[in-house]
Amino acid sequence: MRFSPAAWGRDNSTVLVLLLLCAVLSVLTLGRQYPTGAAGGRQLAARIQQQIPSGGAVLIVVRNTREDAEFAAAAERRLAAAGYRVIETVRGQPSDARRALARAAEAKASIDVVACNDATARWEVFEKLANEGGPPVVVPPSYYWPNFLKLGNLLNIPNQIALVAIMAIGMTMVIIAGGIDLSVGSLVALSAVVAARLIRDYRGGADAGFVDVAACMLAAVALCGAIGAVNGLLTAVARIPPFIVTLAMMSIASGLAFTITDETISAIPPGAEQLMRGSLLGVPHAVILMLILFVVADVIMKRTTFGRHLYAVGGNRRAAWLCGVPVRRVVLLSYVVSGALAGVAGVLMVSQFASGKATFGATYELQVIAAVVVGGASLSGGQGKMFGTLLGALLIGVVGNGMNLMGIEGDPQKIVLGLVILAAALLDRLKQRRVEE
Secondary structure (H helix, E strand, O other): OOOOHHHHHHHOHHHHHHHHHHHHHHHHOEEEEOOOHHHHHHHHHHHHHHHOOOOOEEEEEEOOOHHHHHHHHHHHHHHHHOOOEEEEEEEOOHHHHHHHHHHHHHOOOOOOEEEEOHHHHOOHHHHHHHHOOOOOEEOOOOEEEEOOOOHHHHHHHHHHHHHHHHHHHHHHHHHHOOOOOOOHHHHHHHHHHHHHHHHHHHOOHHHOOHHHHHHHHHHHHHHHHHHHHHHHHHHHOOOOOHHHHHHHHHHHHHHHHHHHOOOOEOOOOHHHHHHHHOEEOOEEHHHHHHHHHHHHHHHHHHHOHHHHHHHHHHHOHHHHHHOOOOHHHHHHHHHHHHHHHHHHHHHHHHHHHOOEOOOOOOOHHHHHHHHHHHOOOOOOOOOOOHHHHHHHHHHHHHHHHHHHHOOOOOHHHHHHHHHHHHHHHHHHHHHHHHHHO
16 A cells, blocks of 8 residues: 555644644744753853862852752762862842852852852842952853743643543544533533532541542542433433533533532642642653543544444444444443543542632633544544544643743633634534535
8 A cells, every 4th residue: 555645644634733833832932041950050060160260169059949959969069079169059039149148258258159040140139249340150051942842841731631631532432423512611610529529528628538539539420420421311312412412511510510619629638639740750640541541442442342333323323223333322321421531530620729619620621622623533423533632632732832831821822722623623624525525
């Protein structure tokens, strides 16, 4: 079979758009960077060796943070090994640096160089020092690099999209089966307040044990799965259009969440926070859970009868029924999965914010649908892949991350998200028209 670049581009359009978007954001976020951490400290020491003779007296000034502590320790070790005298290492605020300079002046101890990072070098005390003819302030050499391509930023994107991506798994199944689920955002809020309320009122609040917390969270997920079953029954059995059913359920679930509580429930045990804030080998738990769920969902879609039935129902419901596919059961299960995964996202938000609130999940349904549609699923049903949905969620996350880096927040982001959904829907319609022709 011959390789066709045009066919590959059509089949992997999301990948191409994602790569192009990353390239554009890399250019737009290009800026001057200053080394930090231990690597920055070593580069600072090397620069001091180039400018100041060995044996000179050095005052190191950093902020009281873990990263700055590593910066100072590395610089101190490298300077000491090269024969420099580190008279003091200041970790704190501008006032601490001012007092260190005063102590040196009182002791009549000469300072040949003040070693700083980019943040501390901009303190006003050092600007005055330069104007008064004091010792030079040295910082690590700067370089240009896109803020978007910083390792910390790139690693943060999967963590930011984890909840949307988890919900998008269930939405993919629903859309492939020819439906839609607008209630997932409200189910996130309902799950969060139910789990938090159960923990606070029935399991001891902040003193609740692991088993109690897990039981409350599972109860919230089960409730959302049951509501998903109601969506499925009304859609598959009563034959009410899924848009109407899930729109009504969106309002019902939101009303239930605010009925349960209209305040923030924060009596959550500290251990519950590890579900979202913890990590394994540097990978956040939420990202690990997201990847596991996507692998399981991909296997279900490709290797199981249920997965094949989803495509059959979405492609042609009547033909699937005539071939013996249990259409109602398939549609019902797709909505159960969608509701349950929205519940999972809700309890993960409880872990993330150590609280439950009825406003959680607002507008999440738009992001979830956008991720699925951008990932290549057809709103007409019968088409879509889990890997495509994951790429779609990444693309939505990259768009949001890029706008945050450029200082675009709030309402403009909603406009961009709406335009992304419209563009994806237009492309889907063009593909469908080409198939029909």
